[in-house]
Amino acid sequence: MTTYILSTSTHLQLVDLEYQVADRLRVQFGIDQNQVREAFTADISTAECIFDLIDNSIDAARDALLEGPNVKLDRFNLPASYSGHKINLHITPTTIAIRDNSYGMNSTVLGREAFFSGNRHTHKYGIGYFGLGLIRAVLKLAREVRLKTSNGKEAYYCKISEAQIQAPDQNEIYADPISNSGKIFNILVLSDIPEEISYEIRNSRWKETLINTINKRYGIYIRKGLEICVNGTKLPPFGPSLRDHPNFSVYSKQETLGNGVIVNIDIGADARWKFKGEDGFTQTCNKSLAIDSGLYAVCNDRIIRIADKGEQTDWFQKWHGEYNSLIGWIHFVSKNPSLLPWDSKKANLNTNNVSYQETADQIREVGDEYRSQNRKLLKGEIKKEKDKIKDKENKKPVEPKPPIPPNIQNTNQKPQQGGKIQISPTENVSPINHTPNPANHNKDYDFLMWRCTVNSLDKKTLALVNECQRLCIRDYPYASAMLLRNTVESVIEDYLKRSGFWHNACEYEVKRRNRDREKRGHAALNPQEARNAKPNLSEMLKFFNKEQRAVPGNDAKTLLKSIQLFSNDLGELNGITHESILTTGDRVASFRERIVPSLEAMLAFSEE
Known part of the structure; x- marks a missing residue:
């Protein structure tokens, strides 16, 4: 055997080495598959893996548009519209599924590229260019993968087990041809989710943050017509627009750098x-x-x-x-x-x-x-x-503003020490299925709440409802969003206490917390902690699904639907209230319209 060694003179010399074949030692070379998996996924979060899946679907949509006839481009040579393209994402503690209708895989892409990392993707103007997105998501999120894809001409079904994921060289993976309906789609289902990821997904705050971030990251695509739905909720466009400052016109400049990148x-x-x-x-x-x-x-x-x-x-x-x-x-x-x-x-x-x-x-x-x-x-x-x-106008006599019309009937209000909240009575209005009078559209409908019957004596609830009827959504959408959330929480808590279901809701909350603590290996709440356990707004909304007897009024089915719809809105409403989610008056009005039937029924509830 011949090898190279470094002599004292730093020149390479050839040296002959003799050895006995019987003394040969097998040297193992390579990387353990578990270590590969950890190396690929150690620094990426669950949310970022989900973003990778969305990126793949958007790349497919863009490819389909740029290769199609008569595509309209914006000022950056990117598609001006994604109308007709849809991405549906469904996330549960046991399954993560994504479906799109943009660009199904042919045999070459599925066989050689989709689940193989080695070559960067060649998507023009791509956002998933590293070629690791799908592999990384699979390794991080699932122990079993199912894929169904059709490009309108070819269609395949592929199932990958945990053994195949961990040792693909020893367990060959095949895709089976299936009947082709002519439709274009990709359906990817990741199941057998690891427990640590399931735990994340079960956390309502984590899920709300994920949805808000998806809304922000892909807000421009949504504004261009791409439909993204998460767990059945369609996400709105995102992104503030510009106007001239009184002393500073909008600065706009576009240039092409030496490396060809366009910067605007x-x-x-x-x-x-x-x-x-x-x-x-x-x-x-x-x-x-x-x-x-x-x-x-x-x-x-x-x-x-x-x-x-x-x-x-x-x-x-x-x-x-x-x-x-x-x-x-x-x-x-x-x-x-x-x-x-x-x-x-x-x-x-x-x-x-x-x-x-x-x-x-x-x-x-x-x-x-x-x-x-x-x-x-x-x-x-x-x-x-x-x-x-305006200085000249201020010198003119100012006409007094008309008084705000009375808008709440309180049939049970009693004088209270420490000051009385003045809410004037008005005519009876049905608290359920209430339709605003068209003649009073501007006075009632544009406000956060309209006239209704109130049988609550809770000071805070009365004050919040009173302010809701004085706040115009279109003028103050963010203040309206914050006030609506606080009002819903106060009205529901007050109703549960007056209807006798508050104790049940608190027991439900104690059981929920104890289940979570048991999963984490913690002891149950002690008696003092259990007495102090109070459900938040999200948990109070869930309580109505568990205890439907608590739903007020005679039309429980309609009101339960109202509560369920608002539950879907709550994540976005929390994002507007606590984070950087943008909104409009129309969007807040849609939240209001879904929950108002339930609020009216709860406010009208009488203990007598």
Whole structure:
């Protein structure tokens, strides 16, 4: 045998080594399959795996559109519309399933590419370019995989077991041809979910956060007509729009970098923001919008950074209040996704990427100029023409505003010490299946709640309902969303106490918490903890499904449906209230319309 060794003179010399064949030792070389699985999935979350599945479906939709006839393109040469394309995602603690109707797999793609990692995908303008998405999701999320696919000409069914996933070299995988109906679809079902992932999915807050993040990440596709449904709920479009600041016109610039990446910068004021002197200006409304301010980084229509305020970029040296009305959209577009400034998980920007670095200084300069002009406006250094006109109008006699019409009937209210909430009586209105009077559409229907019968004596509930009937949804959608959520929670708790079901709801909550604690290996609640256990809004809504006798009124089926629909809305409503989900007056009105029949029935309930 001949080998190389390094001599003292650092020159390589050939040396002959003799050995006995009987002394040969077998040397094992390779990587254990379990270690491969861990290496692939160690730094990726369950949510990011689900995003990978969605990315694959969107890549298929884009491919279908770009290869089709008469495709309309936007200013970035990306599809202008995804109308007709649908992605349905269903997530339970035992199964994760995704279906799309975009681009079924042919024999080559299914046989050589879909479940094989080695070559990067070649999707033009893709968002799943690393070629690991499906493999990574399978290794992380499931022990069994089923795939059914049809491209309209070929159709296949493939089932992959845990043994095949763990040792594919020893257990060959086959796809069986099936009858072809001519439809185009992909259906992927991941089952036998690992327990640690099932535990995540059972957490209602985790699931709400996942849905909110999907809504944000893919908001541009949704705005372009792509339909994404999660557990039966269709997600709305996402993303604030721009308008001119009084002293700063919207800055727009598009350029092509040396590596071919198109960068488009649009920076201006939030279209919903009202500056001092403009009609509709209120500090409260602007404060609710500040959470959405910042820069939105987009790679091939997928939103990577949301409302960035410089936490992980150097676009801002330091965030100041003068930026609070600023919205910026930074689009990076490339046929070759590897040139885009995102990390391997597509969850953040790669600030070392040349495309990012070539634009960072320019973005920072525009942001600084916006702040400077906004500071001048806030300090009153520039007098707008509209201010002068308003000064003249202020000298004219101001006509008194008409009083707010009475809108609640309280048939049981009694004087209470410590002050009385004044709610004027009005005519009887049926609390169930109530339809607003068309003549009073602007007075009643546009408000968060309309006239109804109230038999509650709870001060907080009465005050919240009273404010609901004075708040116009279209003028204050965010305040309406927050008030609606608090009102629903207060009305339900008050009703359960007055109807005698509060004790049952608390017992249900104690049992639920003890089940969760048992699964985690913790002891049950002690007597004191059990006495203090109180169901939150989500659990109170679930209680009506468990204890349908608690549903008020004579039409329990209709009201139970109302409660179930609002339960589906709650995740988005929580996102609007506590996170950075955007909304509109129409969207909040849809929440209101679904739950109001139940609220009216609960408010009208009488203990007599």
